[in-house]
Amino acid sequence: MIPEALKNFDRFQDVVKEMEICRKYGMDYSLEKGDVGKFINRYHPSSLDLRMAELIPRTLDTKTIRLVSQDGYLPPFQAGQYISVAVEVDGIRTSRPYSLSSPPNQTGYYDITVRRVADGLVSNYLLDELKPGDLLRTSGPEGHFYYNPLFHDQTMVCLAGGNGVTPFMSMIQQIVDCGLERTVYLFLGSPDLGQALFHDRLTAIAARHENIHYVPVIENPPEGYKGRGGLITGDLIQQVVGEVSGKTFYICGPQAMYDFCLPQLEHMGVPARKIRKEAYGPPLRVWEQAGWPYAVKPQDAFEVRVKGGGSFSAPAGETLLTSLEKNGLLVPSLCRSGECSQCRVKLLAGKVFQPAGTPVRRSDAKFGYVHSCVSYPLENLEILL
Numbered sequence: 010m011i012p013e014a015l016k017n018f019d020r021f022q023d024v025v026k027e028m029e030i031c032r033k034y035g036m037d038y039s040l041e042k043g044d045v046g047k048f049i050n051r052y053h054p055s056s057l058d059l060r061m062a063e064l065i066p067r068t069l070d071t072k073t074i075r076l077v078s079q080d081g082y083l084p085p086f087q088a089g090q091y092i093s094v095a096v097e098v099d100g101i102r103t104s105r106p107y108s109l110s111s112p113p114n115q116t117g118y119y120d121i122t123v124r125r126v127a128d129g130l131v132s133n134y135l136l137d138e139l140k141p142g143d144l145l146r147t148s149g150p151e152g153h154f155y156y157n158p159l160f161h162d163q164t165m166v167c168l169a170g171g172n173g174v175t176p177f178m179s180m181i182q183q184i185v186d187c188g189l190e191r192t193v194y195l196f197l198g199s200p201d202l203g204q205a206l207f208h209d210r211l212t213a214i215a216a217r218h219e220n221i222h223y224v225p226v227i228e229n230p231p232e233g234y235k236g237r238g239g240l241i242t243g244d245l246i247q248q249v250v251g252e253v254s255g256k257t258f259y260i261c262g263p264q265a266m267y268d269f270c271l272p273q274l275e276h277m278g279v280p281a282r283k284i285r286k287e288a289y290g291p292p293l294r295v296w297e298q299a300g301w302p303y304a305v306k307p308q309d310a311f312e313v314r315v316k317g318g319g320s321f322s323a324p325a326g327e328t329l330l331t332s333l334e335k336n337g338l339l340v341p342s343l344c345r346s347g348e349c350s351q352c353r354v355k356l357l358a359g360k361v362f363q364p365a366g367t368p369v370r371r372s373d374a375k376f377g378y379v380h381s382c383v384s385y386p387l388e389n390l391e392i393l394l
Contacts, residue, residue: 052084054149057092061143062118064136068204070125071172072136073110076145077118086113086150088179089287092121093148093343098134103334105131106344108261108287109150110175110207112182122206124172151343154261154287156180156191161257161285164192166250168241168270170262171199174206176287177261181211185218194222194250196241198266201229224249241266243273253279261287288346291328291364291383298364302387305362311386316357316393323386329354329361330381340381340394347383354381359390 015021059076066072077083086109095104111120126132139145154176156165167177174197184191199205205225215223226245230238237245250256258279260270267286274284292298296307307326314320315338323332330352333340342352347367356377361384363369369380 051082054084056095057084057147057149059119059145059147061139061141061145063141064139065120067122067206068124070204071122071206073120073122074135074139075111075118075120076147083116083119084149085116087155088113088183089155089176090150090152091176091344092119092150093345094121094131094135095146095148096131096134098130101130101334102337102339103131103331104148104342104345106151106288106346108152108154108175108179110178112179112186114183114186122172122175122178124206148343151349152287154259154285162255162283163190164250164256165194166246166256166258167193167195168246168258168260168262168266169195169197170241170266171204172206173260173262173266173287173289174211175261177259178207178211181214181221185214185221192220192222194224196224196226196246196249198226198241198262199228202227202231202234222249241270241273243277246273247277253277253283257283257285259285259287261289263289264292288344288348290346295362295364295385296326298362300365301362305387311359312389313386314358314389314391316391318394323390325362325385325387327385328382329379329384329386329390329392332386333381338394342382345382347380350380352381353378354384355379355393357391357393360387361385361390362387 058079060079061074062077063075064072065075089108091106091108093104093106095102107121107123109119110122111118123132123135125136169177177195181193181195183189184193195211197205202208205227208225211223215221224237226237226239226241227234228239230236258274260267295301305325307324309325310322311325312320313323313329313332318338321332321336323329330340330342330345340352340354343349350370353373356379361379363379363384367380367383
């Protein structure tokens, strides 16, 4: 029964006609009424059990891990998103986020491209221990580092450092595979040409598609190299892309790249609203960050008391989340970069250091919650999980 008041709205009769057409030609979902949770989980699952199908070498220290579904179905994702991979190594249950380097327009597999980290607990396990057929527990696709046609310009200027090229690889493949009307300028910074991830593939794509411009920037170029050398400076960017207006800028790479490139973009006059930044983990040497107290050394250890759950010792130079995991306390986490807020804990006593720019919600700050993945103890703590 349609309320009389609704009949006074503009286009009411048009809506009624559309409803009649949908009832005649559409699918009948009435038998599945009440199964909302099932449909939500299909597109936004909290976890996935994926099987490793192939390990594909990329550079001397980087490989692509191809993951497939056990039942043939993978949730859709936006180019630029990531999945969080959960593992147990040496008795430590932990997770790491990896951007999907495969394009979303193919649905047979997810690719994550992993670079070996010196003494890296998870990267070394994935690259050395994982074998085809092994299962991995992951999150569903997550993250907000993707192109939005409602807000972002059709011309994308992408600045990548090292493994930060992986989300852009996904974006570029989708653009060329689907013939999307976007123009991409990709600047890839790398210490040497051998570490430039996807270099040959990106070179070939740019040669075939006039809307894709690939600019490798090699810090230590080999003798006779005719490409761009040094760092990704504002002058170099402007030489290649021209005016900054009508363009959206994306940046993904290690902390040093943000520290260098963001001031360059600001000097170029790029508005902050036109810059998209991907979370890339906590700083490697957080004690060198502005605001770190001089009197606290990274090896200094402090007692962390968990309300109702005992205590343990945690070094100042290690994230609270890592210390919790090493002591057998599993905290939900996804991005491990201070953005998703999954790993929040309540700070009841003591003081922590959080790097500048950590996106803490106003409500979290008001009620004493911190992101444990980017929080470092500066004194004895008491926390509530």
